Amino acid sequence: MKLNRFIIFFLLLPLFVQAQTSGNPIFPGWYADPEAQIFGKTYWIYPTYSAKYKEQVFMDAFSSKDLITWKKHERIIDTASIKWANKAMWAPSITQKDGKYYLFFGANDIQSDKEVGGIGVAVADKPEGPYKDHLGKPLVDKFYNKAQPIDQFVFKDKDGQYYLIYGGWSHCNIAKLNKDFTGFIPYPDGTTFKEITPEGYTEGSFMFIKDGKYYFMWSEGGWTGPNYFVAYAIGDSPLGPFKRIGRILTQDHTIARGAGHHSVVHNEKKDLWYIVYHRRPIGETDGNHRVTCIDLMTFDKDGLINPVKITKEGVKKSKL
Template sequence: MKKSLLLFFVLTTLLLRHTSAQTTQSEGKAKASFSNPLPIQFGDPYILHTKDMYYMYGTGGGADKGFSAYSSKDMVNWKPEGQVYYHNNKNGWSDPKASWGGAYWAPEVYEVKGKFYLFYSAQWKVNPTKELENFRIGVAVSDKPTGPFVDLSSKPVFDPGYPVIDANVFFDTNGKAYLYFSRCCYKHPVKSEIADLAKKNGWFNEIEESWVYGVELKPDFSGVIGQPVLVLRPPVRLSDKQAEWESRSVTAREVNRRWTEGSVTFKKDNLYYIMYSANHFGGQNYAIGYATATSPLGPFRKAANNPVLQKNTDKGGSVTGTGHNSVTYSPDGKEMFCVYHARTAKTGDERVVCIDRMQVKNGIITISGPTTTPQKLPSGTPTATAGSQSKGE
């Protein structure tokens, strides 16, 4: 009897140790990698990195006529911070009763001299002609990245006379700041060979387009300096190598619009890069391209390897609608990441956040994505460093 009990305890102990070891190994593997999509339902994701913390902002995500945020130490595990901007702050200028719930879209937050500035687009309540799309760009400020953000003024940053969305601010090395934005397709029919083709084939009578502009910002963000400069637009001629991928929403007969939107600008090795998204944001063909220039307002030349991120379903993958990206870096600053929204077979129509590594070399951007398989953690995270050490690397 004693021998039986002893044998039972020995076997039980060995089994528990084996199970514990398996659990530890599984946890180690889980912590040493991440997979897309992240568990965040944002459109237009933007990441701010400040004081060893990452903060993510985006469209939707449960915010009620405003914006919410998430925080993270490693870009992979995110904590909800709740709503950080409300439309009804003391200087609120938007109309929450307008179409699309006021259209609180594409927030981006920048740290300047200890303050945090949130740029965004929304429906302007000043709308005497009752336009369906009356979007403008606003800016709000807070002492913390988690808000609460209060509008700097009771009106948009500026009024170009047409609807604008997707604000992105670039701070140049000479201290100047530039605002990039997208003029909406709304009531903006444009003559082009694709428009002629669409009409000839009976697809659409006209093709509306959105174009990206850039303009210098006043140092206090109270307005702009000079007139906006057109920096990007869809191709006019079908022979243009960019025409095929930037016209897919039209050739697929999705909608009579061609978009150039969701831009993000950065500088590397004295070259200015502007990334942008084309095609219908609600469709499968939403994709990312880029252009380069030697000055912040161009002229920009689109890259020969566009698009650099697009759906992978034609290659057996499950990701579509890849677009409206921002750019961020790993904790140690050695790796560059493209942060974007997409849809997957599992997430359906919900836009979810993905991050994939990107490289910029000799004027060429490449993105290692879209991915849904396990990836190494961003370099410089404690877990990634520990994992590398344990492997003797």
């Protein structure tokens, strides 16, 4: 009898160990461009549904109390609620303000100022939606400073000012959002969109503050191929200037390729930093076959980001 109990325990042990880490990917399905957020005592991830542009017409969200078990919230937004969007909804960025949740997204993959599309805003009363069009039109629908209006990130500065940081085609802009997110506040010099493109920038902007410094991060390389990376710079303000420091998320050809388009989330109570990103499993050649993963992100004594080790195990259980 004791032997049988030992055998059962031994067989179940791997399941117990696995339950203590997130594993990578952290949830099933083809999902990319994940933005991680913390609302209350819950982690949230808002990714792109990774499919052909004509099928990429909705978004799901995922929530977790511990980074281990994730709940799927289906179709928090789709093109039925965004009349001007007809395809390629991607790279969501979300922020909470005055009891509302604002979801910024790219749509239609416009290639010129003559097309309808760009960056939109949707609003909801709960993190899981449903989200409705906030403006009835795109917030940004033109190419300013040669930046394609995609890959938006909403950044809240320590003085309470919100910024929209965005851009593809190797150009990145930053603009000051007005109080109700219906438009922008011009800078003192009269301009609205300032270019802050660092060396090597392709797309996928992200920014956070640590120890009074502004960490600006982005993706380099091509998203459909194996050579996709995350690099960063540090500045003294959200407007920079930003001088490229180097790459911190690269490939491990024994685990996955195409690791990039990320976000960062900070468990302040435990002072743990996590990078949430997508990557392509070994053997996958379809550009849209990307999965969402999470790994620990650390800093050296000078505040520089250490190279991230991408893993199959993911991260340990971490409650807020």
